Amino acid sequence: MDTSGKAKKTSSAFRMECAVAIQVHAKPRTVWALLTNSKDFPTWNSTVTAVEGDIALGQKLALRVPAAPGRVFKPKVAEFEPEKRMVWTDGAAPMFKGVRTFTLEPRSEGTTGFSMVEVFSGVMLPLIRGSLPNFAPVFERYAADLKREAEKRET
Numbered sequence: 001m002d003t004s005g006k007a008k009k010t011s012s013a014f015r016m017e018c019a020v021a022i023q024v025h026a027k028p029r030t031v032w033a034l035l036t037n038s039k040d041f042p043t044w045n046s047t048v049t050a051v052e053g054d055i056a057l058g059q060k061l062a063l064r065v066p067a068a069p070g071r072v073f074k075p076k077v078a079e080f081e082p083e084k085r086m087v088w089t090d091g092a093a094p095m096f097k098g099v100r101t102f103t104l105e106p107r108s109e110g111t112t113g114f115s116m117v118e119v120f121s122g123v124m125l126p127l128i129r130g131s132l133p134n135f136a137p138v139f140e141r142y143a144a145d146l147k148r149e150a151e152k153r154e155t
Contacts, residue, residue, distance in 0.1 A: 001115055007136035011119050014074035014125050018135035021115035022143040026111045028083040028104045034149055035086065035102055044149035045140045056080060061088070067133040075100065095123035110154075114146060 002008070005022040007138040007151070024031055034044060038051040038061065057080035063073040075088035084104055091097040098120050105113035116139060120132070 001113075005140055005147070007139040009121040009136055016120045016125060016129065016132075017096055017117065018139055019115065019117040020143045022106070022115065022147050024112045024147045024150050025110075025116050026112060026150035027110050028106050030154050031104055031112050031114055031146065031150045032083045034146060034153075045110060045142060045145045047138050047145065055086075057144055065138075067138050091122070093121065094123055096120070096124040096128060112150075114143065116142065 001019070001021040002027045003023045005019045006019065007018055007020040032041075036051060038055050041048050041051040047065060047067065049064040049066055050146040052117045053059050055061065055077060057077055059077045059087065061075055061077065064071075073090060077086065078089045079085060079087035088100045089097065098118060100116065100118040103115045107113055115141065118135060118139075139142040
């Protein structure tokens, strides 16, 4: 996956995907600590206004984001592998489902490859697609914010 921090979007009738990857000059534990601290999330991540709930396996979250004012997203933490992988899910197949996967890959010299992929799918997607925000710039900002904060904390 390209680690430039540029988002890539793909789309078909019943599936839409947005992905971003970036090289972070910080250890996976530093990046993971940022991704799993709901209270501090809005202090470093400009794409999130508020996160309620604990970012832990099986927990339901409430997220508010500037890209969708007035809406509250309620994903569930479906997978949680510390310092490696986390998956958030929202909705229900086959109607409409969103799955966001965060992946950390340890690299040489204490760096981390970070990727975030969101897949929306379901029979309602063609009807809902127009109400969804453009995720590409949001994902790029998210990755850049994470990189900046992790690198700041690592030094």
